[in-house]
Amino acid sequence: MLDPASASALDDDFPRYAGAGYFPHAANDCGQSVNALVSELTSPEFANALGEHLGIARLSQYPPLVTICRSLNLRHGSIHTDSVSKVASLLLYLNPQWPAESHAGCLRFLAQPHDIEATLIPEIPPVYGTLAAFKRTDCSYHGHLPFEGERHVIQVAWLVDAAAKARKTRRGRLSRFVKWVTGRMDRAYGKHRDKNAAHLD
Ligand SMILES: O=C(O)CCC(=O)C(=O)O
Ligand SMILES: [Fe+2]
Numbered sequence: 555m556l557d558p559a560s561a562s563a564l565d566d567d568f569p570r571y572a573g574a575g576y577f578p579h580a581a582n583d584c585g586q587s588v589n590a591l592v593s594e595l596t597s598p599e600f601a602n603a604l605g606e607h608l609g610i611a612r613l614s615q616y617p618p619l620v621t622i623c624r625s626l627n628l629r630h631g632s633i634h635t636d637s638v639s640k641v642a643s644l645l646l647y648l649n650p651q652w653p654a655e656s657h658a659g660c661l662r663f664l665a666q667p668h669d670i671e672a673t674l675i676p677e678i679p680p681v682y683g684t685l686a687a688f689k690r691t692d693c694s695y696h697g698h699l700p701f702e703g704e705r706h707v708i709q710v711a712w713l714v715d716a717a718a719k720a721r722k723t724r725r726g727r728l729s730r731f732v733k734w735v736t737g738r739m740d741r742a743y744g745k746h747r748d749k750n751a752a753h754l755d
Contacts, residue, residue: 664697
């Protein structure tokens with residue numbers, strides 16, 4: 555999906571958030587190569603081509619919301635379907651390498667909400683250039699084993715309408731502030747999360 559020669563520019567241009575988790579893309583947090591990639595991923599042509607793979611007609615009719623993750627803590631990755639306001643989700647991973655024997659932080663598509671071992675396909679290591687995309691349904695369960703540290707990802711979610719996008723963007727900006735304040739608490743809490751935990755969004 556990505557040119558290996560772009561890896562170091564994308565790394566340099568990747569946003570440096572203070573908190574862990576996904577935050578709404580803002581052009582001034584990122585360098586040029588990340589912004590150019592975001593433009594490609596959100597173009598109508600790309601959306602429609604992806605929609606064909608996913609069985610969604612004219613995916614470009616739905617507004618894309620881009621969120622970016624630089625690091626995770628142990629709280630992240632619990633099993634969920636994505637919220638009903640999402641039509642389809644895309645994850646593009648940008649980590650130069652991932653420890654070969656480590657399952658932590660590898661994306662899993664799952665048959666049910668309470669068993670992280672119930673994989674439908676082999677887990678997906680979040681390495682540079684790997685793209686995972688799926689149609690959101692009431693059973694699009696996914697998650698990963700707890701991981702703490704740097705894990706670079708660009709996420710695009712095509713949302714049902716512009717109101718959903720405005721709501722999620724507002725919430726995401728607020729959470730950037732809250733996550734900065736509560737980062738320490740969050741890390742402490744995350745340590746106790748069960749690997750099979752699920753959440754609703
Ligand atoms: O980071 C990932 O691999 C998955 C993230 C995810 O499922 C989400 O943010 O809804
Ligand atoms: Fe998700």
